[in-house]
Amino acid sequence: MNTPNFSELGLSEPVLRALDDCGYTQPTPIQQAAIPIIMDGDDLIASAQTGTGKTAAFTLPLIDDIATRPAGKGDTPLVLILTPTRELALQIDENVKAYGKYTGIRTCVVLGGVPSGPQIDLLRRGVDIVIATPGRLIDLVEQGEMVLDDVEFLILDEADRMLDMGFSPDVRWIADRVPTPRQTLLFSATISSGIKSLASTVQTEARTVSVAPPASVADNIDQQVMFVRKADKIDLLINLLNRKKGGRFLVFTGTKIGAIQVARQLQNHGIKASAIHSNKSQVQRQQALAAFSKGKVRVLVATDIMARGIDVEDISHVVNYDLPNDAENYIHRIGRTARAGRAGVALSLCGIEDIPQLRGVERLVARSLDVQDDHRWHSTRVAACLTASTKAARSRARSGKARGSGSKWRR
Numbered sequence: 001m002n003t004p005n006f007s008e009l010g011l012s013e014p015v016l017r018a019l020d021d022c023g024y025t026q027p028t029p030i031q032q033a034a035i036p037i038i039m040d041g042d043d044l045i046a047s048a049q050t051g052t053g054k055t056a057a058f059t060l061p062l063i064d065d066i067a068t069r070p071a072g073k074g075d076t077p078l079v080l081i082l083t084p085t086r087e088l089a090l091q092i093d094e095n096v097k098a099y100g101k102y103t104g105i106r107t108c109v110v111l112g113g114v115p116s117g118p119q120i121d122l123l124r125r126g127v128d129i130v131i132a133t134p135g136r137l138i139d140l141v142e143q144g145e146m147v148l149d150d151v152e153f154l155i156l157d158e159a160d161r162m163l164d165m166g167f168s169p170d171v172r173w174i175a176d177r178v179p180t181p182r183q184t185l186l187f188s189a190t191i192s193s194g195i196k197s198l199a200s201t202v203q204t205e206a207r208t209v210s211v212a213p214p215a216s217v218a219d220n221i222d223q224q225v226m227f228v229r230k231a232d233k234i235d236l237l238i239n240l241l242n243r244k245k246g247g248r249f250l251v252f253t254g255t256k257i258g259a260i261q262v263a264r265q266l267q268n269h270g271i272k273a274s275a276i277h278s279n280k281s282q283v284q285r286q287q288a289l290a291a292f293s294k295g296k297v298r299v300l301v302a303t304d305i306m307a308r309g310i311d312v313e314d315i316s317h318v319v320n321y322d323l324p325n326d327a328e329n330y331i332h333r334i335g336r337t338a339r340a341g342r343a344g345v346a347l348s349l350c351g352i353e354d355i356p357q358l359r360g361v362e363r364l365v366a367r368s369l370d371v372q373d374d375h376r377w378h379s380t381r382v383a384a385c386l387t388a389s390t391k392a393a394r395s396r397a398r399s400g401k402a403r404g405s406g407s408k409w410r411r
């Protein structure tokens, strides 16, 4: 089956340009499934987890819709996105700003725990999209600062978490005040009876889509970790590349500057390497990818955002030069090796600053990575820090259980 690209999905030029800047080359499955439904104007229940690209799935068509309206923009919001947590609200806002950067779209994040003054000022100046946690939104509606009269799109993101956190009455209160007819989109990792009951009261004839959770780790990937001081990482990597004569290496750094620097240092040591990052044009990126897949370049250094479009066969090693902040990205990264049933190595270079991320990764993959300490840059100090941090976490978990506190949100 042919995968549509973003322009075939009908998105307009300013949005396509922004997606190109983000380095997105192809829509993810949830985007392929949800965007046409949203563009048709239908209500939607989407079962999709974080990491599937769900945020772009609902924000892209809405940004597109607002940006292409001939009548121009009013002052009160057209889109209301409800989320369970402040972190998620801020992340969505960041995404909307990135996707809407050529459209002049105006956003406002409404969340508790911070003074409401700046949020009220922003709302008074006029916004198109509000991203909110339920509690503060209700306060502002009650104070008359948040006007819901013109909202045409209501989005409930991570609806299952909102229900778990006890927000069901708040969500219903808000939905009752968003005028109909409207388009209501509900995204949730799981579709429980609670979600179905919520959907039946806030939606009309919703269409449903469901995508698989992000890929789990294939068995044929050998997951290793090396403890090493940050300053020694480059020497360790060069040594590794010199010892292993063959093989195609994909190296991940946390930042694009990091990617440029690592590629440059490898080149200085006679290793054929190049970096792909968002400062390069689409053509330059494609050239770098082509050189890598033809074997003209042995090492490709990339950031997470650039990696989504990399579909190169025969990557023997994925090296996490920096561990990813989001553990899900570890799975995306290492899934680039061991394609088509072949074996592959995923090697993480862990410094002290990477320890929290390593713990997150180990939690996610539910195992400890194999420690490779047979090299001259092995840092016992980093290894000891990991042990200490794991012990501390275990004891925190034990004392939490002993007091029976658990999460205050869990029922």
Ligand code: AMP
Pocket (backbone or CB within 6 Å): 023, 024, 025, 026, 027, 028, 031, 049, 050, 051, 052, 053, 054, 055, 056, 305, 308, 309
């Ligand atoms: P989400 O599931 O919305 O949290 O998205 C997970 C990650 O995927 C985020 O870092 C997005 O920036 C990224 N992302 C979303 N859509 C795409 C795409 N089509 N291509 C590459 N990356 C994407």
